[in-house]
Structure formats: C-alpha cells, structure tokens
Amino acid sequence: MTGPTDAENELPVPSRRHFLRDSGALVGGAILGGLASGEVQAATDAAGADNLPPNIPEWMKAPGEAMGSQLYGTPSAFEKGVVKNIPKNLPQYLSASGRTPLQELDGIITPNGLFYERHHAGVPTIDPAQHRLMLHGLVDKPLIFTMEDIRRFPSQSRIYFLECSGNPVYTKPYGKTASDLVGLLSCAEWTGVSLKLVLQEVGVQPSAKWVVAEGADAAALTRSVPIEKCLDDAMLVYSQNGERLRPQQGYPLRLLLPGYEGNMNVKWLRRLHVTAEPAYSREETSKYTDLMPDGTAREFTFYMEAKSIITRPSGGQRLISPGFHEISGIAWSGRGKIKRVDVSVDDGKSWREAELQEPVLTRALTRFRLPWQWNGEAAVIQSRAIDETGYVQPTLAELLAVRGDNSFYHNNAIWPWRIASSGEVTNAAA
Amino acid sequence: MTGPTDAENELPVPSRRHFLRDSGALVGGAILGGLASGEVQAATDAAGADNLPPNIPEWMKAPGEAMGSQLYGTPSAFEKGVVKNIPKNLPQYLSASGRTPLQELDGIITPNGLFYERHHAGVPTIDPAQHRLMLHGLVDKPLIFTMEDIRRFPSQSRIYFLECSGNPVYTKPYGKTASDLVGLLSCAEWTGVSLKLVLQEVGVQPSAKWVVAEGADAAALTRSVPIEKCLDDAMLVYSQNGERLRPQQGYPLRLLLPGYEGNMNVKWLRRLHVTAEPAYSREETSKYTDLMPDGTAREFTFYMEAKSIITRPSGGQRLISPGFHEISGIAWSGRGKIKRVDVSVDDGKSWREAELQEPVLTRALTRFRLPWQWNGEAAVIQSRAIDETGYVQPTLAELLAVRGDNSFYHNNAIWPWRIASSGEVTNAAA
Numbered sequence: 001m002t003g004p005t006d007a008e009n010e011l012p013v014p015s016r017r018h019f020l021r022d023s024g025a026l027v028g029g030a031i032l033g034g035l036a037s038g039e040v041q042a043a044t045d046a047a048g049a050d051n052l053p054p055n056i057p058e059w060m061k062a063p064g065e066a067m068g069s070q071l072y073g074t075p076s077a078f079e080k081g082v083v084k085n086i087p088k089n090l091p092q093y094l095s096a097s098g099r100t101p102l103q104e105l106d107g108i109i110t111p112n113g114l115f116y117e118r119h120h121a122g123v124p125t126i127d128p129a130q131h132r133l134m135l136h137g138l139v140d141k142p143l144i145f146t147m148e149d150i151r152r153f154p155s156q157s158r159i160y161f162l163e164c165s166g167n168p169v170y171t172k173p174y175g176k177t178a179s180d181l182v183g184l185l186s187c188a189e190w191t192g193v194s195l196k197l198v199l200q201e202v203g204v205q206p207s208a209k210w211v212v213a214e215g216a217d218a219a220a221l222t223r224s225v226p227i228e229k230c231l232d233d234a235m236l237v238y239s240q241n242g243e244r245l246r247p248q249q250g251y252p253l254r255l256l257l258p259g260y261e262g263n264m265n266v267k268w269l270r271r272l273h274v275t276a277e278p279a280y281s282r283e284e285t286s287k288y289t290d291l292m293p294d295g296t297a298r299e300f301t302f303y304m305e306a307k308s309i310i311t312r313p314s315g316g317q318r319l320i321s322p323g324f325h326e327i328s329g330i331a332w333s334g335r336g337k338i339k340r341v342d343v344s345v346d347d348g349k350s351w352r353e354a355e356l357q358e359p360v361l362t363r364a365l366t367r368f369r370l371p372w373q374w375n376g377e378a379a380v381i382q383s384r385a386i387d388e389t390g391y392v393q394p395t396l397a398e399l400l401a402v403r404g405d406n407s408f409y410h411n412n413a414i415w416p417w418r419i420a421s422s423g424e425v426t427n428a429a430a
Numbered sequence: 431m432t433g434p435t436d437a438e439n440e441l442p443v444p445s446r447r448h449f450l451r452d453s454g455a456l457v458g459g460a461i462l463g464g465l466a467s468g469e470v471q472a473a474t475d476a477a478g479a480d481n482l483p484p485n486i487p488e489w490m491k492a493p494g495e496a497m498g499s500q501l502y503g504t505p506s507a508f509e510k511g512v513v514k515n516i517p518k519n520l521p522q523y524l525s526a527s528g529r530t531p532l533q534e535l536d537g538i539i540t541p542n543g544l545f546y547e548r549h550h551a552g553v554p555t556i557d558p559a560q561h562r563l564m565l566h567g568l569v570d571k572p573l574i575f576t577m578e579d580i581r582r583f584p585s586q587s588r589i590y591f592l593e594c595s596g597n598p599v600y601t602k603p604y605g606k607t608a609s610d611l612v613g614l615l616s617c618a619e620w621t622g623v624s625l626k627l628v629l630q631e632v633g634v635q636p637s638a639k640w641v642v643a644e645g646a647d648a649a650a651l652t653r654s655v656p657i658e659k660c661l662d663d664a665m666l667v668y669s670q671n672g673e674r675l676r677p678q679q680g681y682p683l684r685l686l687l688p689g690y691e692g693n694m695n696v697k698w699l700r701r702l703h704v705t706a707e708p709a710y711s712r713e714e715t716s717k718y719t720d721l722m723p724d725g726t727a728r729e730f731t732f733y734m735e736a737k738s739i740i741t742r743p744s745g746g747q748r749l750i751s752p753g754f755h756e757i758s759g760i761a762w763s764g765r766g767k768i769k770r771v772d773v774s775v776d777d778g779k780s781w782r783e784a785e786l787q788e789p790v791l792t793r794a795l796t797r798f799r800l801p802w803q804w805n806g807e808a809a810v811i812q813s814r815a816i817d818e819t820g821y822v823q824p825t826l827a828e829l830l831a832v833r834g835d836n837s838f839y840h841n842n843a844i845w846p847w848r849i850a851s852s853g854e855v856t857n858a859a860a
Contacts, residue, residue: 057700059646060554060646060700062550063523063551063648064554064648065555067520067522067526067527067528067549068514068516068526071513071514071516072505072513073545073676075502076556076682081654082673083502084498084501084502086497086501092497093493096497096498097497098498105669105672106621107619107621107669107671107672109671111542111671112503113503113504113673114503117497117504121494122491122496123494124489124494126506130487152756153756154799154801155756155799157538157787189537191536191537217489218489220647241540242535242536242541243505243543245506247495247506251506252721270490283544300833324582359789371584395832
C-alpha cells in the first residue's frame with residue numbers, strides 16, 4: 001500500500017511501518033473494488049461479496065431483541081464457551097475450584113460471572129438480614145454487627161487481585177491453557193470498610209497480635225492474620241465491581257487482605273477473634289504451607305510474590321499466519337506495584353521490556369503488551385515480572401532449587417509457551 | 431463507650447469521636463454479655479441471642495452449593511431486586527431504555543449485567559464470524575475488516591463512562607430514584623483498538639473532515655464524528671470489563687468516543703464512511719439537538735458536561751436513625767477529570783468539599799464521599815461537580831435560564847434530595 005506517513009511515524013510500536021497489510025496479517029480483509037473514494041452514499045450501492053457490509057445482513061432487516069428480555073444481562077450466545085474452567089475429579093467438598101478463563105479476557109477487571117472460585121465445603125446460601133459478624137477476644141468491647149451496621153461505616157473502593165496459593169501447584173501434569181495454569185486468579189473493584197475502623201470501634205488491646213477470621217461455610221474456614229495487616233490495608237468488603245459480592249466470593253461479607261494468598265481472604269466472614277497467638281488451623285498447618293528440603297514447614301508466608309503470564313498467544317490458541325501479533329498478558333505482585341515486565345520470544349536468550357497499561361495500581365493486575373513480528377518459525381515466548389521491591393519472577397528451575405522436591409503451593413515461576421511452525425501454542429514446560 | 435484513643439484521632443473523618451456507637455447508629459449491634467475478653471474459645475461457648483454468631487447458623491450445618499452449578503455466575507437470590515430499571519410505556523423500537531440501578535451500586539465499575547441500555551430498533555443478534563466493518567470514503571484504500579482482523583491490531587484498555595444525552599430529559603415528571611434520574615449512565619473498562627491506527631491503515635485523505643458511523647441494527651443508527659476525535663482518543667472496542675461486549679452494548683464491535691454523548695458511541699459498528707460533511711442523520715437533526723429560545727437548534731454538542739449525583743442516601747431510600755451517615759455519589763465529565771465535588775446538606779446554603787476516591791481517571795466515573803452527622807431534622811442534600819477545565823455543574827434554574835422552555839436533552843443540573851424527619855428520601859425537585 002502507501003509508504004509510511006508522518007502520522008504513522010508517531011505510532012509507538014516498532015513495527016508501525018509494516019503493520020497489518022504489508023505483513024500479510026490482514027487475513028479476512030478485502031480491498032473494495034470499484035469504489036471511487038467519497039462517492040459511496042449507501043452501503044447497498046457498493047459492490048461487494050455476500051455478507052460483506054455493502055450488503056444488508058439478516059440482523060438489520062427486522063427489529064432485534066426487545067428491551068426487558070434480560071433484566072440482568074448475560075453474554076452473547078456466541079460466547080457460551082467463555083465460562084469458568086472446572087477441573088475434573090476434584091473432591092467437591094474439600095478442594096473444588098472454578099478457574100477464570102484468562103486467555104479469553106482483556107484488560108485487568110474480571111467480570112463477576114467469571115471470577116475464580118475455591119471452596120472447602122461448597123457455597124453457603126446466606127440471608128444477609130440474618131448474617132452477623134462478631135468481633136471479640138482482646139478488645140475493650142466485643143460487638144456483634146449486622147450487615148446494616150457494616151454498611152453504615154465510611155466506605156472505600158480499591159481494585160485488587162485475588163489469587164489462590166496453589167496457582168499452579170508444583171505437581172504434574174501441568175495444564176494446557178493459561179486458565180489451567182494460573183486461572184485461580186482474578187481482579188475486581190472491591191468496596192467495603194477499612195478493618196482498622198471496625199477494630200477501633202471495639203478497641204484493640206495492647207496484647208493483641210493476631211486476628212483469627214472464621215467463615216460461615218460448613219468448613220468454618222479459619223485463618224490467622226497478623227494484627228499489623230488488620231490495622232493497615234485490610235478491608236471488610238460487601239461489593240465487587242459495583243454490585244454486592246457474589247455468593248461464590250463470600251456474600252454478604254468477605255475479609256480482604258490485599259496481596260495475601262486467596263484463602264486468607266475469608267469468605268462469608270462471621271467472626272474476628274483478636275488473640276495473642278495464631279490459631280494454627282488446618283488451613284495454616286496441614287495446608288497452604290510448603291515442606292522444605294530440610295524437613296521444616298514454610299508457613300505463614302502471606303504475600304503472593306510477583307508473577308506474570310502471557311495470555312495471548314497462550315496454550316490452546318493458534319497463530320493463523322506469520323506477521324504482526326501483539327503479545328499480551330497480566331502481571332501482579334502481592335508486595336505492591338508492578339515495575340516492569342520483560343518478554344522473551346527466543347526461549348529466554350534475550351528480553352524486551354513490555355508496555356504497561358495505565359493505571360498501574362498496587363496489588364492489582366497490570367496488563368502488559370509487546371508488539372511482535374512472527375516469522376513463522378517455531379518459538380518459545382515467556383514473560384518475567386519485576387515488582388517495585390525489585391523482586392524478579394524466578395524460573396521454575398530457580399524456584400525448585402530453593403524449594404526442593406516436596407513443594408506444592410506458592411509456585412510463581414515464569415511459564416513459557418511453545419509456538420509451533422503451524423502456529424499451535426502449547427505449554428513449553430508441561 | 432470508651433473515649434477517643436490515639437488511634438481514633440488518626441481517622442480522617444470529622445465525626446471520628448462519635449462514630450457509630452455514641453451516635454446511636456449501631457442499629458443491629460449488640461454488645462456481648464458475659465464475655466471476658468480473650469477467653470471465648472469457640473463461637474458456641476459464647477452467650478448470645480438466636481441467630482447471632484455464637485450460635486451456628488443453618489448454612490454452616492451442611493455443605494453448600496456444589497461447584498459447577500453455575501459455569502457463568504449470577505448474583506445472590508437475595509439481590510434479585512437489583513436489576514435494570516425499565517421505564518414503562520416507552521416505544522419498544524424507538525426509544526427503549528434500561529437504566530443502571532445506581533443507588534444500589536458502589537465504586538465506579540458497573541457490572542456488565544447492569545450496564546445501561548438504549549436502543550432504537552432492539553438488540554440485533556450478530557454472529558461475530560459474519561460481522562464486517564467497512565472503512566471507505568475519503569481514504570486511500572477502502573478496506574473491509576473481519577473481527578479477527580480487528581483483534582489483530584495492537585490493543586488498549588481504558589476505563590470510561592458512557593451516558594445518554596437524555597439523562598434526564600427536562601420534561602416532567604422527574605423520577606423518584608437516582609436510577610430514574612440519571613440511570614442512563616454506566617462505567618466500564620473497555621478494550622479495543624485505537625481508531626487512529628485503523629484509519630492509518632486505510633489512509634485518510636486531507637479533505638476528510640468527518641467520519642460517519644453506522645450500526646448494524648435495524649435502525650442503521652448513523653452519527654457523524656469529527657475527524658479530530660477519530661484521530662485522538664476514539665476506539666473500536668470489543669471487550670467490556672474483561673469479557674466480550676454484551677449484545678446490548680454493541681457485540682461484537684462498538685465505536686467508543688470518550689466523553690461524547692451515548693448514542694454517538696455507535697453499537698454493532700459496521701461502517702465508517704470518511705467524508706467532508708456530516709450526514710445530518712435523524713439522530714443529529716431531529717433528535718439529540720436542543721431547541722434554543724431564539725429558535726435555533728443547538729446541534730453537534732458532542733461532549734457531556736460535568737455532572738454529579740448523590741446515590742446514597744438518595745430517592746427511595748430511608749435513613750434508619752439519626753447519627754453518622756456517609757454521603758456517597760458519583761461525578762463525571764466528558765471534558766476530562768473531575769477536579770472537585772462539593773456537597774451541601776443545608777439546601778445549598780453552604781458547601782463542603784467531598785473526598786474523591788483514587789484513582790481519578792479522565793472521562794470515568796469518580797466516586798465521592800462525605801461523612802455526615804444527621805441530626806434527625808428535615809434536610810436537603812445535593813452535590814456539585816467541578817471538572818479540570820474549571821466548569822461548575824449548574825443548578826436547574828441556571829440551566830433553564832440559558833436553554834429556555836423547549837430544552838429536552840443535555841440536562842446536567844445539580845439534583846437535590848429531600849430528607850424528611852422520618853428519614854424518607856425523595857426527589858426535592860420533582
């Protein structure tokens with residue numbers, strides 16, 4: 001087509017001069033024949049193949065679906081395959097999980113209908129009018145709050161990710177898609193109350209060191225939280241992306257501990273017990289700890305370390321032709337903001353810095369992107385996150401060298417995708 | 431209870447010393463009797479009324495709902511009243527609309543299921559594999575794009591509001607709730623392609639001044655957009671809050687013109703015709719223009735001016751007791767960022783500056799909050815937005831003085847709520 005114009009030179013991507021057309025990437029596009037510029041007055045006047053815009057498609061020939069057929073909207077029927085990814089053969093009432101289909105999503109917000117789930121005893125159906133939160137223990141005045149009480153406190157909204165600490169676990173087989181691997185990860189705008197405010201209402205005593213949180217599910221899931229976190233950025237949340245929490249995310253009330261591993265963000269929160277010692281509950285002793293090579297348990301690790309994954313192209317997808325492809329993915333760190341994401345397209349031999357989508361928020365997903373010209377040859381692509389503490393996401397080999405053979409949780413390794421010359425994308429570390 | 435502690439003095443709200451307990455605001459809360467601090471080991475040990483946390487609620491006595499019963503999640507059955515607000519008696523295929531229940535929502539993100547709708551010929555059911563976008567007119571190379579082509583361009587994500595220009599119209603009766611009044615307003619994270627990139631692909635000619643956008647609904651809704659906007663921040667979007675656009679928001683492709691009135695953000699986008707003159711379509715002549723007192727039509731106004739509304743407390747709600755109440759609402763401006771929001775609780779006699787929730791993003795909703803001690807007497811509350819251009823949201827009287835008696839669209843007036851001594855909240859300007 002035409003050579004680069006001044007305007008094209010302003011484009012921030014290195015590939016701007018050979019963007020879609022010259023690279024053969026315009027797969028379905030057809031150049032209109034027989035049209036004099038500016039003279040086409042109506043779509044039906046234009047010459048064109050069947051079903052191309054100059055012809056009127058069927059859905060323009062009669063009024064569409066009437067208003068009110070969906071008082072609460074759902075996705076298009078053509079997107080019916082974009083649902084939670086539920087692994088088979090997991091014990092329904094011990095470790096059931098539903099994963100977010102990350103490879104189908106854009107941006108950083110996870111829609112509530114696709115937010116990941118992880119339950120230890122199913123999802124309780126809780127009447128918010130009957131639900132109570134008790135604060136007791138090392139406090140001046142133990143109190144019981146209704147949801148109306150909680151809603152009456154000053155509110156705040158924050159965009160934070162949540163991630164399960166077994167995302168993925170170290171045991172094979174590793175998954176085929178980004179969702180299989182790290183789909184126990186989502187991000188939402190949460191609204192609720194600063195836990196610090198509520199603790200001030202009951203008066204925390206000087207001997208308090210821990211707050212033991214208990215959920216109102218049949219597992220009574222219990223985790224111990226350091227008092228410092230509770231007086232820092234911890235929240236009691238009741239809304240998620242504007243509307244009330246979904247049942248699967250803790251309706252009507254959830255403890256939110258920004259950056260902490262998912263299960264500590266206790267759902268269906270009913271009790272906060274202020275104590276001098278942790279509870280040493282099942283979920284912080286038998287589970288969610290890492291057995292180290294020397295036989296000790298790595299426990300109470302709390303923060304999810306920096307991590308990233310390329311979601312497009314990723315396992316299960318296919319590059320339909322050589323030429324321009326945008327590499328896009330997400331990065332996150334429980335320690336704060338993502339500072340940089342590097343991407344390699346040559347199996348880790350060299351790395352280029354990706355563009356980060358603003359706003360880059362603390363403990364939220366950060367979308368990164370890198371333009372790429374694929375030459376049609378086999379390649380291995382991967383991303384590496386660096387957070388504001390300077391921590392660099394490790395390779396799986398580096399992680400295993402420290403954690404040994406018995407690791408299960410807290411796998412934040414770099415994950416490579418293999419692209420075949422056919423364009424098929426598979427898990428390069430499976 | 432106890433007097434203020436040092437920790438309480440750190441709270442940023444003026445009412446911190448008499449927050450919930452001393453103000454009588456703790457409506458459902460009960461102070462636990464018979465508990466020595468720190469000695470309650472299990473919830474069942476504690477004395478308490480029926481259904482309070484010391485007793486085990488029914489939903490903890492058996493496993494909850496199994497995983498996979500909802501592959502795409504929906505809200506709790508207890509939230510079934512939180513749905514789109516569909517005015518009765520609107521012509522189904524001319525001006526049907528479904529409003530976002532703003533008074534039920536927190537934060538700034540609107541969940542996709544509650545995003546507002548406004549259709550001129552119903553919602554078409556479009557197969558994305560068959561959908562095409564044609565760019566033609568004053569361009570070097572007219573092109574037709576498939577959705578796969580569009581997806582292959584570099585992407586970007588932005589959080590922007592969308593608002594109908596008849597939100598509300600000037601004609602009475604005015605609505606009872608925030609949704610009745612300004613519910614044709616929502617905000618999402620959009621992902622798509624910079625329109626500038628796509629226009630560069632076809633090569634815009636120097637004589638181009640407008641781009642006429644056409645939707646693939648039965649109304650073939652058509653609007654003319656200045657070329658400057660198309661080469662600035664305009665986008666072709668295919669995703670909304672992570673997942674693909676909902677059919678009601680233009681699936682599979684929508685023109686997004688940040689800050690412009692809603693109907694110009696053409697849904698089901700099938701054609702962009704680059705021209706020297708606007709189309710003078712129905713929607714920019716007969717409709718969406720304002721008849722001024724001198725008989726001229728105020729047309730092509732494009733940008734939605736700065737506006738705000740208190741959503742809590744708001745019409746249809748009730749303050750259950752005097753004491754502390756947070757006043758919370760949303761502000762937005764098509765011209766850029768919200769700079770300040772003032773709130774009056776004395777019928778406009780005095781104003782206090784509200785706190786703005788970070789991040790404050792350009793052309794996105796901004797959540798504002800102000801702590802308030804309600805003394806139980808009748809009051810009128812209202813908010814006033816100021817944007818980064820210095821523009822101040824006007825009163826209805828100020829607006830009518832300029833627009834005259836025939837105004838219909840583009841009403842961005844301050845809207846007051848009346849609070850009765852009973853706590854009932856009603857529209858003070860109805």
